[in-house]
Amino acid sequence: SSLLPSLQNQLDSYLNSLDIQDDSRNLKPNFELTCEFLSRLDQTLDQTRECIESAALDIIPSGTHDHHLKELKAFRCTTLMSSISSLTYGLQTLFEMSSIYVQKWHASSQDPESMECQQLASIWKEYARRSGIGCNKTIRQAFLKLQGSDLDIIQDEWQEKAASLTSTLETLTSHTTTPPRRNRSAFRQHVIKLAHLAMPLIKLIRIFYNDFSSRTRKNLRS
Structure with missing residues (x-):
């Protein structure tokens, strides 16, 4: 759970470096910072993957699950894995969207008089911004599920x-x-x-x- 806040902060920094976070039309991405934050994100994602793999190898025997509550641990694990899968897909989408945004921004910078290039850059910036919002929401939800009890997760589902x-x-x-x-x-x-x-x-x-x-x-x- 300690990796999730770090991931969220680095993700915000990555989006800020691309000038995606606000609604300004005067786009000024800083690609040197983008490369730096991507490197940090890559390290954090590697650590997260190692943590998940380690947890998967250390599964608690089913006979020890919460005694009389039994299946709550299984339900919790399923819910957390669903959140992780959603985050994986969200990050993949974000990086695809931001990559296209960078291409469109470059085209607009080469032809600043072209309204079509400017509009495409703004459109893909908005796609990338929304993807970033979705990733941050998924991270927050996963963090709350990790911090809460098994019953908290079930109550949230209900x-x-x-x-x-x-x-x-x-x-x-x-x-x-x-x-x-x-x-x-x-x-x-x-x-x-x-x-x-x-x-x-x-x-x-x-x-x-x-x-x-x-x-x-x-x-x-x-």
Whole structure:
């Protein structure tokens, strides 16, 4: 977990060196600093990979998992590996986007009068900036999961599920509150009927998710 804050700081420095972090259109990347920060990032990523490989070789026997809680460790490991996979993909995307951005910036610097070159440089800068934001978000999420308990991770998962159900309810409500039409098709009537039937069940599931995510720790400790 100590490597993640370092990775995030170096990633911010890398983005700043490319002049990606702000919305300024007067782009002034510093490629000497970029090469320096890329070298540091490479070292940190190597250390992170070695740490992950070491942890994979030192797996705790399944019979020792949290005693009566048993499967929580397995769930925690699966969730953390998912975060690591997301970060790996995010970094790959970031470096691809920033590489294209550098090419477009170079073309725009060679032809400063070309509006097309300037626009392409701005577009790819925005792509790279968004990729950087996504990487930082994934790093923060992975860090919180490493710092939290097994139950914290499960509660977070349940809270996310509850939030997704809220958006589902909003969609179903929009179907059921549409003003009636004279020539409503049979398919449309069927959709509305299904929405009415599904909404109470989804509301009940959301209540369970919210209740369990707030009370699980207390119940398991009692």
